[in-house]
Amino acid sequence: MLKLDLVFFLTYWLKNDLILSYFQPIMTMNASFPTEIVLRVTGASANQLKYWVKIGLVAPHRDGKRYFYTFRDIIKLRVISNLKNKGLSLQKIRKGIDKVTEVLPLDDDPLSRLIIYTDGQDMIVMEKGMYFSATSMQGYFQFDMEQLQANIIKFQSEDAVREKFPSPQMGSASSASK
Template sequence: MNNKERPEAGDAGKVIHVVFGPGGGRVAAPHPPRAPEPPASNEPVSDLFTASEVAKLLGVAVGKLRTLDRASIVSPSGRRRGRRAYTFSDLIALRAARDLLVRKVRLRDVAKAIENIVAALPRVTRPLAELRIVSDGQAVVVRSSSGSFEPLTGQMVLDFEVKDLRDDVVRVLRPRVGRDRARTAYDLYMQASQLDEDPETMDDAESLYRRALEIDPWLAIATTNLGNICFRRGDEAQAEVLYQKALQIDPQQPEAQYNLGYVMLDRGQALEAISYFRGAIESDPRFADAYYNLAMAYEQIGESTKARPCWRKYLELEPTGTWAEIARKHL
Protein backbone atom coordinates (compact mmCIF):
# COMPACT_ATOMS: atom_id res chain seq x y z
CA MET A 1 0.00 0.00 0.00
CA ASN A 2 1.07 3.60 -0.26
CA ASN A 3 0.76 6.23 2.44
CA LYS A 4 -2.50 7.59 1.01
CA GLU A 5 -4.20 4.27 1.76
CA ARG A 6 -3.76 4.39 5.51
CA PRO A 7 -6.61 2.65 7.33
CA GLU A 8 -8.83 3.91 10.09
CA ALA A 9 -7.93 3.61 13.76
CA GLY A 10 -9.26 0.09 14.13
CA ASP A 11 -6.91 -1.13 11.42
CA ALA A 12 -4.03 1.26 12.09
CA GLY A 13 -0.69 0.09 10.83
CA LYS A 14 -1.74 -1.63 7.65
CA VAL A 15 0.90 0.02 5.54
CA ILE A 16 3.66 -1.87 3.83
CA HIS A 17 6.60 0.35 3.01
CA VAL A 18 8.36 -0.39 -0.21
CA VAL A 19 11.23 2.06 -0.57
CA PHE A 20 11.73 3.69 2.84
CA GLY A 21 15.02 4.18 4.61
CA PRO A 22 18.58 4.82 3.42
CA GLY A 23 18.98 4.25 -0.28
CA GLY A 24 15.24 4.15 -0.84
CA GLY A 25 12.95 6.47 -2.70
CA ARG A 26 10.74 6.21 -5.74
CA VAL A 27 10.83 7.64 -9.21
CA ALA A 28 7.91 10.04 -9.34
CA ALA A 29 6.79 9.51 -12.92
CA PRO A 30 6.16 5.86 -13.87
CA HIS A 31 7.62 4.57 -17.10
CA PRO A 32 6.56 1.59 -19.20
CA PRO A 33 8.33 -1.52 -17.95
CA ARG A 34 11.39 -2.62 -19.80
CA ALA A 35 13.60 -5.54 -19.00
CA PRO A 36 17.17 -5.15 -20.25
CA GLU A 37 19.44 -8.14 -19.98
CA PRO A 38 23.10 -7.83 -19.02
CA PRO A 39 25.37 -7.65 -22.05
CA ALA A 40 26.53 -11.07 -23.17
CA SER A 41 30.14 -10.25 -22.28
CA ASN A 42 29.02 -9.73 -18.67
CA GLU A 43 27.76 -13.30 -18.28
CA PRO A 44 30.42 -15.64 -16.86
CA VAL A 45 28.69 -18.68 -18.37
CA SER A 46 29.96 -17.62 -21.79
CA ASP A 47 33.38 -16.44 -20.60
CA LEU A 48 36.79 -18.11 -20.82
CA PHE A 49 39.27 -18.47 -17.96
CA THR A 50 43.03 -18.87 -17.69
CA ALA A 51 44.64 -21.51 -15.50
CA SER A 52 45.74 -18.85 -13.00
CA GLU A 53 42.17 -17.53 -12.77
CA VAL A 54 40.82 -21.03 -12.22
CA ALA A 55 43.45 -21.68 -9.54
CA LYS A 56 42.41 -18.47 -7.75
CA LEU A 57 38.72 -19.26 -8.04
CA LEU A 58 38.79 -22.89 -6.92
CA GLY A 59 41.80 -22.82 -4.62
CA VAL A 60 43.57 -25.47 -6.71
CA ALA A 61 47.26 -25.22 -7.53
CA VAL A 62 48.11 -24.64 -11.18
CA GLY A 63 50.21 -27.82 -11.00
CA LYS A 64 47.12 -29.81 -10.00
CA LEU A 65 45.27 -28.37 -12.99
CA ARG A 66 48.11 -29.57 -15.23
CA THR A 67 47.87 -33.02 -13.63
CA LEU A 68 44.14 -33.18 -14.35
CA ASP A 69 44.83 -31.99 -17.89
CA ARG A 70 47.55 -34.58 -18.55
CA ALA A 71 45.33 -37.33 -17.11
CA SER A 72 42.55 -36.20 -19.50
CA ILE A 73 40.25 -35.73 -16.52
CA VAL A 74 39.53 -32.04 -17.17
CA SER A 75 41.31 -30.14 -19.93
CA PRO A 76 40.80 -26.59 -21.22
CA SER A 77 38.31 -26.84 -24.05
CA GLY A 78 38.36 -23.23 -25.25
CA ARG A 79 40.86 -20.68 -26.51
CA ARG A 80 41.52 -17.17 -25.24
CA ARG A 81 43.96 -14.89 -27.07
CA GLY A 82 45.39 -17.84 -28.92
CA ARG A 83 45.95 -19.95 -25.81
CA ARG A 84 44.00 -22.81 -24.31
CA ALA A 85 41.43 -21.64 -21.77
CA TYR A 86 38.76 -23.12 -19.55
CA THR A 87 35.07 -22.72 -20.34
CA PHE A 88 32.35 -22.45 -17.70
CA SER A 89 31.48 -26.10 -18.37
CA ASP A 90 35.12 -26.93 -17.64
CA LEU A 91 34.76 -25.06 -14.33
CA ILE A 92 31.77 -27.22 -13.40
CA ALA A 93 33.81 -30.36 -14.05
CA LEU A 94 36.87 -28.96 -12.24
CA ARG A 95 34.90 -28.06 -9.15
CA ALA A 96 33.39 -31.53 -9.07
CA ALA A 97 36.85 -33.06 -9.51
CA ARG A 98 38.29 -30.88 -6.76
CA ASP A 99 35.55 -31.86 -4.31
CA LEU A 100 35.96 -35.55 -5.10
CA LEU A 101 39.74 -35.38 -4.62
CA VAL A 102 39.31 -33.57 -1.29
CA ARG A 103 37.25 -36.57 -0.18
CA LYS A 104 40.16 -38.90 -1.04
CA VAL A 105 38.41 -40.45 -4.02
CA ARG A 106 40.87 -42.35 -6.22
CA LEU A 107 42.06 -40.49 -9.30
CA ARG A 108 40.74 -43.16 -11.67
CA ASP A 109 37.30 -42.92 -10.03
CA VAL A 110 37.43 -39.15 -10.32
CA ALA A 111 38.24 -39.58 -14.00
CA LYS A 112 35.23 -41.85 -14.45
CA ALA A 113 32.90 -39.45 -12.64
CA ILE A 114 34.09 -36.41 -14.56
CA GLU A 115 33.86 -38.26 -17.87
CA ASN A 116 30.18 -38.91 -17.21
CA ILE A 117 29.56 -35.36 -15.99
CA VAL A 118 31.17 -33.93 -19.13
CA ALA A 119 29.08 -36.31 -21.25
CA ALA A 120 25.97 -34.99 -19.50
CA LEU A 121 26.81 -31.32 -20.00
CA PRO A 122 26.06 -31.15 -23.76
CA ARG A 123 22.48 -32.12 -22.94
CA VAL A 124 22.22 -29.17 -20.58
CA THR A 125 21.35 -26.03 -22.52
CA ARG A 126 20.89 -23.75 -19.50
CA PRO A 127 23.36 -24.92 -16.83
CA LEU A 128 22.55 -22.20 -14.29
CA ALA A 129 18.87 -23.07 -14.32
CA GLU A 130 19.06 -26.81 -14.99
CA LEU A 131 22.12 -28.34 -13.39
CA ARG A 132 22.84 -29.35 -9.83
CA ILE A 133 25.41 -31.84 -8.57
CA VAL A 134 24.22 -33.57 -5.40
CA SER A 135 24.53 -36.69 -3.31
CA ASP A 136 21.51 -38.83 -2.43
CA GLY A 137 23.44 -40.54 0.35
CA GLN A 138 24.46 -43.47 -1.82
CA ALA A 139 25.78 -41.94 -5.00
CA VAL A 140 26.78 -38.66 -6.54
CA VAL A 141 24.01 -37.61 -8.90
CA VAL A 142 24.06 -34.96 -11.59
CA ARG A 143 20.50 -33.72 -11.91
CA SER A 144 19.16 -31.62 -14.74
CA SER A 145 15.82 -30.99 -16.38
CA SER A 146 16.73 -33.64 -18.95
CA GLY A 147 17.35 -36.39 -16.43
CA SER A 148 19.61 -37.67 -13.66
CA PHE A 149 23.10 -39.12 -13.95
CA GLU A 150 25.19 -41.09 -11.45
CA PRO A 151 28.80 -40.39 -12.36
CA LEU A 152 30.25 -42.35 -9.49
CA THR A 153 28.85 -44.63 -6.81
CA GLY A 154 30.05 -44.58 -3.23
CA GLN A 155 29.63 -42.76 0.09
CA MET A 156 30.53 -39.12 -0.39
CA VAL A 157 29.02 -35.66 -0.25
CA LEU A 158 29.18 -33.56 -3.37
CA ASP A 159 26.56 -30.84 -3.36
CA PHE A 160 26.71 -27.48 -5.10
CA GLU A 161 24.46 -25.24 -7.11
CA VAL A 162 25.98 -24.33 -10.45
CA LYS A 163 24.53 -20.84 -9.85
CA ASP A 164 26.81 -20.59 -6.82
CA LEU A 165 29.80 -21.23 -9.08
CA ARG A 166 28.68 -18.44 -11.41
CA ASP A 167 28.35 -16.08 -8.44
CA ASP A 168 31.84 -17.04 -7.24
CA VAL A 169 33.23 -16.18 -10.67
CA VAL A 170 31.65 -12.72 -10.48
CA ARG A 171 32.82 -12.13 -6.91
CA VAL A 172 36.38 -13.43 -7.26
CA LEU A 173 37.34 -12.91 -10.89
CA ARG A 174 34.96 -10.38 -12.41
CA PRO A 175 34.19 -7.65 -9.85
CA ARG A 176 33.41 -5.18 -12.64
CA VAL A 177 30.89 -7.65 -14.00
CA GLY A 178 29.44 -7.82 -10.50
CA ARG A 179 28.98 -4.06 -10.44
CA ASP A 180 27.38 -4.09 -13.89
CA ARG A 181 25.00 -6.86 -12.85
CA ALA A 182 24.09 -4.98 -9.67
CA ARG A 183 23.25 -1.86 -11.67
CA THR A 184 21.10 -3.85 -14.09
CA ALA A 185 19.30 -5.55 -11.20
CA TYR A 186 18.69 -2.23 -9.48
CA ASP A 187 17.24 -0.76 -12.69
CA LEU A 188 14.79 -3.67 -12.85
CA TYR A 189 13.93 -3.17 -9.18
CA MET A 190 13.20 0.51 -9.76
CA GLN A 191 10.92 -0.32 -12.68
CA ALA A 192 9.09 -2.89 -10.58
CA SER A 193 8.65 -0.50 -7.66
CA GLN A 194 6.59 1.78 -9.90
CA LEU A 195 4.20 -1.07 -10.71
CA ASP A 196 3.83 -3.17 -7.56
CA GLU A 197 0.95 -1.31 -5.89
CA ASP A 198 -1.44 -1.42 -8.85
CA PRO A 199 -3.32 -4.75 -9.10
CA GLU A 200 -3.30 -4.44 -12.90
CA THR A 201 0.52 -4.28 -13.06
CA MET A 202 1.41 -6.35 -10.00
CA ASP A 203 2.23 -9.45 -12.07
CA ASP A 204 4.62 -7.39 -14.19
CA ALA A 205 6.23 -6.06 -11.03
CA GLU A 206 6.67 -9.57 -9.65
CA SER A 207 8.34 -10.69 -12.87
CA LEU A 208 10.73 -7.73 -12.80
CA TYR A 209 11.63 -8.33 -9.13
CA ARG A 210 12.36 -11.98 -9.84
CA ARG A 211 14.54 -11.10 -12.82
CA ALA A 212 16.40 -8.58 -10.67
CA LEU A 213 17.08 -11.27 -8.06
CA GLU A 214 18.26 -13.75 -10.70
CA ILE A 215 20.87 -11.18 -11.68
CA ASP A 216 21.71 -9.99 -8.16
CA PRO A 217 20.51 -12.37 -5.42
CA TRP A 218 21.82 -9.95 -2.77
CA LEU A 219 19.39 -7.13 -3.66
CA ALA A 220 17.53 -7.42 -0.37
CA ILE A 221 14.98 -4.68 -1.08
CA ALA A 222 13.72 -6.61 -4.12
CA THR A 223 13.17 -9.64 -1.89
CA THR A 224 11.26 -7.45 0.57
CA ASN A 225 9.08 -6.06 -2.20
CA LEU A 226 8.30 -9.56 -3.45
CA GLY A 227 7.11 -10.19 0.08
CA ASN A 228 4.91 -7.10 -0.17
CA ILE A 229 3.28 -8.50 -3.30
CA CYS A 230 2.59 -11.79 -1.51
CA PHE A 231 1.13 -9.85 1.41
CA ARG A 232 -1.19 -7.86 -0.84
CA ARG A 233 -2.37 -11.12 -2.38
CA GLY A 234 -3.22 -12.50 1.04
CA ASP A 235 -0.28 -14.92 1.30
CA GLU A 236 1.02 -13.72 4.66
CA ALA A 237 3.07 -16.87 5.31
CA GLN A 238 5.09 -16.48 2.10
CA ALA A 239 5.46 -12.76 2.74
CA GLU A 240 7.00 -13.54 6.13
CA VAL A 241 9.41 -16.03 4.54
CA LEU A 242 10.59 -13.39 2.07
CA TYR A 243 10.96 -10.70 4.74
CA GLN A 244 13.08 -13.09 6.81
CA LYS A 245 15.15 -13.90 3.72
CA ALA A 246 15.71 -10.18 3.10
CA LEU A 247 17.01 -9.81 6.65
CA GLN A 248 19.40 -12.72 6.13
CA ILE A 249 20.88 -10.73 3.25
CA ASP A 250 20.73 -7.34 5.02
CA PRO A 251 20.08 -7.68 8.77
CA GLN A 252 19.72 -3.91 9.15
CA GLN A 253 17.12 -3.35 6.44
CA PRO A 254 14.35 -1.20 7.98
CA GLU A 255 11.67 -2.12 5.43
CA ALA A 256 11.77 -5.86 6.15
CA GLN A 257 11.91 -5.27 9.92
CA TYR A 258 8.93 -2.93 9.76
CA ASN A 259 6.91 -5.34 7.64
CA LEU A 260 7.67 -8.27 9.94
CA GLY A 261 6.64 -6.07 12.85
CA TYR A 262 3.32 -5.38 11.18
CA VAL A 263 2.74 -9.09 10.46
CA MET A 264 3.41 -9.91 14.13
CA LEU A 265 1.16 -7.05 15.32
CA ASP A 266 -1.63 -8.22 13.03
CA ARG A 267 -1.36 -11.70 14.58
CA GLY A 268 -1.59 -10.27 18.09
CA GLN A 269 2.07 -11.03 18.81
CA ALA A 270 2.85 -7.55 20.10
CA LEU A 271 6.08 -8.44 21.90
CA GLU A 272 7.61 -9.85 18.70
CA ALA A 273 6.30 -6.82 16.81
CA ILE A 274 8.02 -4.46 19.25
CA SER A 275 11.40 -6.05 18.57
CA TYR A 276 11.03 -5.61 14.81
CA PHE A 277 9.70 -2.05 15.00
CA ARG A 278 12.59 -1.06 17.27
CA GLY A 279 15.00 -2.63 14.81
CA ALA A 280 13.48 -0.63 11.96
CA ILE A 281 13.86 2.58 13.98
CA GLU A 282 17.47 1.80 14.87
CA SER A 283 18.22 1.40 11.17
CA ASP A 284 16.19 4.46 10.13
CA PRO A 285 15.50 6.89 13.01
CA ARG A 286 13.15 8.95 10.81
CA PHE A 287 10.89 6.01 9.95
CA ALA A 288 7.68 7.70 11.16
CA ASP A 289 5.29 4.78 10.68
CA ALA A 290 7.58 2.50 12.69
CA TYR A 291 7.09 4.84 15.68
CA TYR A 292 3.32 4.80 15.14
CA ASN A 293 3.11 1.02 15.08
CA LEU A 294 5.59 0.63 17.92
CA ALA A 295 3.27 2.82 19.97
CA MET A 296 0.33 0.64 18.90
CA ALA A 297 2.23 -2.47 20.02
CA TYR A 298 2.99 -0.95 23.42
CA GLU A 299 -0.68 -0.01 23.81
CA GLN A 300 -1.69 -3.59 23.04
CA ILE A 301 0.39 -4.93 25.93
CA GLY A 302 -0.79 -2.20 28.30
CA GLU A 303 2.46 -0.19 28.28
CA SER A 304 0.97 3.25 27.63
CA THR A 305 3.89 4.96 29.35
CA LYS A 306 6.31 3.48 26.80
CA ALA A 307 3.92 4.27 23.96
CA ARG A 308 3.77 8.02 24.66
CA PRO A 309 7.32 8.89 23.50
CA CYS A 310 6.60 6.96 20.28
CA TRP A 311 3.38 8.92 19.68
CA ARG A 312 5.30 12.16 20.23
CA LYS A 313 8.08 11.16 17.86
CA TYR A 314 5.55 10.22 15.21
CA LEU A 315 3.88 13.64 15.53
CA GLU A 316 7.28 15.31 15.31
CA LEU A 317 7.92 13.56 12.00
CA GLU A 318 4.35 13.70 10.64
CA PRO A 319 2.37 16.44 12.40
CA THR A 320 -0.64 16.38 10.06
CA GLY A 321 -3.03 13.79 8.68
CA THR A 322 -5.50 11.20 9.98
CA TRP A 323 -2.89 9.21 11.82
CA ALA A 324 -1.54 12.35 13.48
CA GLU A 325 -5.00 12.97 14.92
CA ILE A 326 -5.13 9.39 16.22
CA ALA A 327 -1.69 9.81 17.80
CA ARG A 328 -2.77 13.02 19.58
CA LYS A 329 -5.75 11.21 21.11
CA HIS A 330 -3.33 8.89 22.87
CA LEU A 331 -1.42 11.71 24.53
Protein backbone atom coordinates (compact mmCIF):
# COMPACT_ATOMS: atom_id res chain seq x y z
CA MET A 1 0.00 0.00 0.00
CA LEU A 2 1.31 3.39 -0.97
CA LYS A 3 1.23 5.64 2.07
CA LEU A 4 1.37 9.27 1.08
CA ASP A 5 2.56 12.12 3.23
CA LEU A 6 0.85 15.38 2.53
CA VAL A 7 3.62 17.77 1.61
CA PHE A 8 1.78 20.66 0.16
CA PHE A 9 -1.73 21.12 1.48
CA LEU A 10 -3.21 23.79 -0.75
CA THR A 11 -1.69 26.78 -2.42
CA TYR A 12 -4.48 28.81 -0.84
CA TRP A 13 -3.48 27.72 2.67
CA LEU A 14 0.19 28.23 1.99
CA LYS A 15 -0.34 31.70 0.57
CA ASN A 16 -2.43 32.71 3.57
CA ASP A 17 0.09 31.21 5.97
CA LEU A 18 2.97 33.06 4.33
CA ILE A 19 1.07 36.32 4.06
CA LEU A 20 -0.03 36.26 7.68
CA SER A 21 3.36 35.17 8.96
CA TYR A 22 5.77 37.31 7.01
CA PHE A 23 4.22 39.58 4.43
CA GLN A 24 1.22 41.25 6.06
CA PRO A 25 2.42 44.80 5.37
CA ILE A 26 3.19 44.10 1.71
CA MET A 27 0.18 42.07 0.47
CA THR A 28 1.20 42.09 -3.18
CA MET A 29 2.20 39.29 -5.55
CA ASN A 30 4.71 41.56 -7.31
CA ALA A 31 6.84 42.21 -4.24
CA SER A 32 10.43 40.98 -4.04
CA PHE A 33 11.90 39.39 -0.94
CA PRO A 34 15.55 39.16 0.13
CA THR A 35 17.36 35.88 0.71
CA GLU A 36 17.16 36.18 4.51
CA ILE A 37 13.37 36.08 4.49
CA VAL A 38 13.30 33.31 1.88
CA LEU A 39 15.56 31.12 4.04
CA ARG A 40 13.32 31.58 7.09
CA VAL A 41 10.10 30.88 5.19
CA THR A 42 11.27 27.88 3.15
CA GLY A 43 13.43 26.13 5.72
CA ALA A 44 16.16 25.68 3.10
CA SER A 45 19.80 26.24 3.95
CA ALA A 46 21.82 29.00 2.29
CA ASN A 47 23.86 26.37 0.41
CA GLN A 48 20.72 24.61 -0.83
CA LEU A 49 19.27 27.88 -2.03
CA LYS A 50 22.48 28.84 -3.85
CA TYR A 51 22.58 25.44 -5.54
CA TRP A 52 18.91 25.57 -6.57
CA VAL A 53 19.53 28.98 -8.14
CA LYS A 54 22.67 27.67 -9.85
CA ILE A 55 20.85 24.72 -11.47
CA GLY A 56 17.90 26.87 -12.49
CA LEU A 57 15.09 25.67 -10.23
CA VAL A 58 14.39 29.32 -9.47
CA ALA A 59 15.59 32.47 -11.16
CA PRO A 60 15.64 35.36 -8.69
CA HIS A 61 16.60 38.81 -9.86
CA ARG A 62 19.80 40.43 -8.67
CA ASP A 63 20.44 43.87 -7.36
CA GLY A 64 24.17 44.14 -6.98
CA LYS A 65 25.27 41.21 -4.82
CA ARG A 66 21.81 40.51 -3.39
CA TYR A 67 19.17 38.16 -4.75
CA PHE A 68 15.46 38.94 -4.56
CA TYR A 69 12.67 36.39 -4.94
CA THR A 70 9.06 36.72 -6.00
CA PHE A 71 6.20 35.32 -3.99
CA ARG A 72 5.84 32.48 -6.54
CA ASP A 73 9.56 31.71 -6.10
CA ILE A 74 9.02 31.39 -2.36
CA ILE A 75 6.08 29.01 -2.79
CA LYS A 76 8.09 26.92 -5.26
CA LEU A 77 11.13 26.84 -2.93
CA ARG A 78 9.00 25.85 0.05
CA VAL A 79 7.51 22.94 -1.90
CA ILE A 80 10.97 21.84 -3.10
CA SER A 81 12.30 22.06 0.46
CA ASN A 82 9.37 20.00 1.80
CA LEU A 83 9.79 17.36 -0.91
CA LYS A 84 13.52 17.12 -0.15
CA ASN A 85 12.81 16.80 3.58
CA LYS A 86 10.43 13.91 2.83
CA GLY A 87 13.24 12.05 1.06
CA LEU A 88 12.60 12.85 -2.60
CA SER A 89 15.78 13.36 -4.61
CA LEU A 90 16.42 16.67 -6.33
CA GLN A 91 16.74 14.76 -9.61
CA LYS A 92 13.18 13.39 -9.24
CA ILE A 93 11.85 16.79 -8.21
CA ARG A 94 13.39 18.39 -11.27
CA LYS A 95 12.15 15.59 -13.55
CA GLY A 96 8.67 15.95 -12.06
CA ILE A 97 8.65 19.71 -12.61
CA ASP A 98 9.79 19.26 -16.22
CA LYS A 99 7.17 16.57 -16.95
CA VAL A 100 4.31 18.47 -15.35
CA THR A 101 5.28 21.65 -17.21
CA GLU A 102 5.35 19.62 -20.44
CA VAL A 103 1.92 18.09 -19.80
CA LEU A 104 0.36 21.32 -18.56
CA PRO A 105 1.97 23.78 -21.00
CA LEU A 106 -0.17 26.71 -19.91
CA ASP A 107 1.18 26.37 -16.40
CA ASP A 108 4.60 28.00 -16.34
CA ASP A 109 5.12 27.27 -12.64
CA PRO A 110 3.24 24.14 -11.52
CA LEU A 111 4.76 23.95 -8.04
CA SER A 112 3.16 27.22 -7.02
CA ARG A 113 -0.34 26.05 -7.97
CA LEU A 114 -0.72 22.26 -7.77
CA ILE A 115 -1.30 20.01 -4.78
CA ILE A 116 1.67 17.66 -4.48
CA TYR A 117 2.16 14.56 -2.34
CA THR A 118 5.14 12.27 -1.92
CA ASP A 119 5.94 8.87 -0.50
CA GLY A 120 9.66 9.67 -0.57
CA GLN A 121 10.04 7.89 -3.91
CA ASP A 122 7.83 9.84 -6.31
CA MET A 123 5.97 13.13 -6.74
CA ILE A 124 2.23 12.56 -6.90
CA VAL A 125 0.29 15.51 -8.30
CA MET A 126 -3.41 16.23 -7.97
CA GLU A 127 -4.92 18.12 -10.89
CA LYS A 128 -8.68 18.51 -11.28
CA GLY A 129 -9.40 15.67 -8.84
CA MET A 130 -7.09 13.21 -10.62
CA TYR A 131 -3.83 11.88 -9.18
CA PHE A 132 -0.78 11.06 -11.29
CA SER A 133 2.94 10.52 -10.94
CA ALA A 134 4.84 13.64 -11.95
CA THR A 135 7.83 11.58 -13.09
CA SER A 136 6.12 8.76 -15.01
CA MET A 137 2.73 10.37 -15.75
CA GLN A 138 1.05 7.17 -14.51
CA GLY A 139 -2.40 7.75 -13.06
CA TYR A 140 -3.46 6.63 -9.60
CA PHE A 141 -6.84 5.45 -8.42
CA GLN A 142 -8.34 7.19 -5.46
CA PHE A 143 -10.66 5.33 -3.14
CA ASP A 144 -11.57 5.13 0.52
CA MET A 145 -9.45 2.36 2.06
CA GLU A 146 -11.61 2.06 5.18
CA GLN A 147 -14.76 1.60 3.10
CA LEU A 148 -13.01 -0.94 0.87
CA GLN A 149 -11.82 -2.91 3.90
CA ALA A 150 -15.33 -2.84 5.43
CA ASN A 151 -16.83 -4.13 2.16
CA ILE A 152 -14.30 -6.98 1.95
CA ILE A 153 -15.06 -8.06 5.52
CA LYS A 154 -18.81 -7.84 4.85
CA PHE A 155 -18.57 -9.95 1.67
CA GLN A 156 -16.33 -12.51 3.38
CA SER A 157 -18.84 -12.81 6.23
CA GLU A 158 -21.74 -13.23 3.80
CA ASP A 159 -19.83 -15.93 1.90
CA ALA A 160 -19.05 -17.77 5.15
CA VAL A 161 -22.74 -17.70 6.15
CA ARG A 162 -23.78 -19.02 2.71
CA GLU A 163 -21.29 -21.89 2.98
CA LYS A 164 -22.51 -22.91 6.44
CA PHE A 165 -26.20 -22.35 5.74
CA PRO A 166 -27.03 -22.84 2.05
CA SER A 167 -30.37 -21.38 1.01
CA PRO A 168 -33.27 -23.86 0.75
CA GLN A 169 -33.72 -23.07 -2.95
CA MET A 170 -30.16 -24.11 -3.71
CA GLY A 171 -30.52 -27.29 -1.63
CA SER A 172 -33.83 -28.32 -3.24
CA ALA A 173 -32.53 -27.64 -6.73
CA SER A 174 -29.53 -29.87 -6.20
CA SER A 175 -31.63 -32.64 -4.61
CA ALA A 176 -34.19 -32.45 -7.43
CA SER A 177 -31.51 -33.09 -10.01
CA LYS A 178 -30.45 -36.32 -8.27
